[in-house]
Amino acid sequence: xxxxxxxxxxxxxxxxxxxxxxxxxxxxxxxxxxxxxxxxxxxxxxxxxxxxxxxxxxxxxxxxxxxxxxxxxxxxxxxxxxxxxxxxxxxxxxxxxxxxxxxxxxxxxxxxxxxxxxxxxxxxxxxxxxxxxxxxxxxxxxxxxxxxxxxxxxxxxxxxxxxxxxxxxxxxxxxxxxxxxxxxxxxxxxxxxxxxxxxxxxxxxxxxxxxxxxxxxxxxxxxxxxxxxxxxxxxxxxxxxxxxxxxxxxxxxxxxxxxxxxxxxxxxxxxxxxxxxxxxxxxxxxxxxxxxxxxxxxxxxxxxxxxxxxxxxxxxxxxxxxxxxxxxxxxxx
Ligand code: NAD
Ligand code: LMR
Numbered sequence: 001x002x003x004x005x006x007x008x009x010x011x012x013x014x015x016x017x018x019x020x021x022x023x024x025x026x027x028x029x030x031x032x033x034x035x036x037x038x039x040x041x042x043x044x045x046x047x048x049x050x051x052x053x054x055x056x057x058x059x060x061x062x063x064x065x066x067x068x069x070x071x072x073x074x075x076x077x078x079x080x081x082x083x084x085x086x087x088x089x090x091x092x093x094x095x096x097x098x099x100x101x102x103x104x105x106x107x108x109x110x111x112x113x114x115x116x117x118x119x120x121x122x123x124x125x126x127x128x129x130x131x132x133x134x135x136x137x138x139x140x141x142x143x144x145x146x147x148x149x150x151x152x153x154x155x156x157x158x159x160x161x162x163x164x165x166x167x168x169x170x171x172x173x174x175x176x177x178x179x180x181x182x183x184x185x186x187x188x189x190x191x192x193x194x195x196x197x198x199x200x201x202x203x204x205x206x207x208x209x210x211x212x213x214x215x216x217x218x219x220x221x222x223x224x225x226x227x228x229x230x231x232x233x234x235x236x237x238x239x240x241x242x243x244x245x246x247x248x249x250x251x252x253x254x255x256x257x258x259x260x261x262x263x264x265x266x267x268x269x270x271x272x273x274x275x276x277x278x279x280x281x282x283x284x285x286x287x288x289x290x291x292x293x294x295x296x297x298x299x300x301x302x303x304x305x306x307x308x309x310x311x312x313x314x315x316x317x318x319x320x321x322x323x324x325x326x327x328x329x330x331x332x333x
Contacts, residue, residue: 005037006037010087010088013053041088089136200213269290
């Protein structure tokens, strides 16, 4: 068996972590042969709760889990990390937009970026989940200048899975039969769920989503707004933000980083824009379609973009520029 890898989950006493940790610890993300040391960070008042989570992980008797380290100290949590899943932060409540969390959460990601820079391996793969995820991810990457920007990504896989599932339910087929949806831009209500390159498999044959769904009005209207507003709809119903589906998406995202995407398939991920793809401005974390090989993502280039899509991609980019500038102004205070 391989040597154990060191994996950090922050916000480890929170509700997403409660759905996430079992899947990681049993090998769903890093592989069934990969032993793990789990570092669990939360704030000091949550340490008693975290102790309960540790007891439960121990009680699962999972063979891959070699050690669990609960802590409220960044220098312990970020030491020699191979992977970091940054969940810990404040979730939004009903009536808020995710960017309303910027002031409260950006300071956390500045501090954790600096801790990554100081203590983690330079090869660490960092996934930012806490909202507003794209801008928090950008701040984390900027605060860790010694780690390549390509090592940072933010979670838009939940939106990707939502889009996939909406199309599948509409067609009455399993979600697996729907591939290559794209989430462009921000994990916010301006995101653009795009099915122009989506393939739907019917009786073993891949067809364009528009041909199978046969309802352009829905695909260009309610489908998009349903995916954009899904997080808010869950909060309204549960009075808590999504956790089970968020944890599943985190597992999908990190597993794809670790083991790569399937041939012919791309997934959505918030990654660093260097200004060279689809006219998206540089210095943003923007969700693109990506393929992954050898733990390295590559933006899928050359997809045809019509005027309808272009306008939506630009609108979500404009929101990200504004969020970035606001975040930087908060950091300067
Ligand atoms: P939660 O309130 O249940 O848990 C958050 C945990 O983070 C708490 O235990 C809290 O004590 C801890 N925390 C706060 N500050 C911390 C710090 N500085 N260091 C370490 N831990 C800290 O919230 P949740 O439902 O688990 O959601 C967590 C975040 O994930 C929220 O910002 C939420 O909006 C976001 N989220 C993102 C997506 C996505 O798709 N990107 C999906 C769902 C939720
Ligand atoms: C989600 O998409 O469910 C999360 O980002 C939580 C939220 O605030 O919507």
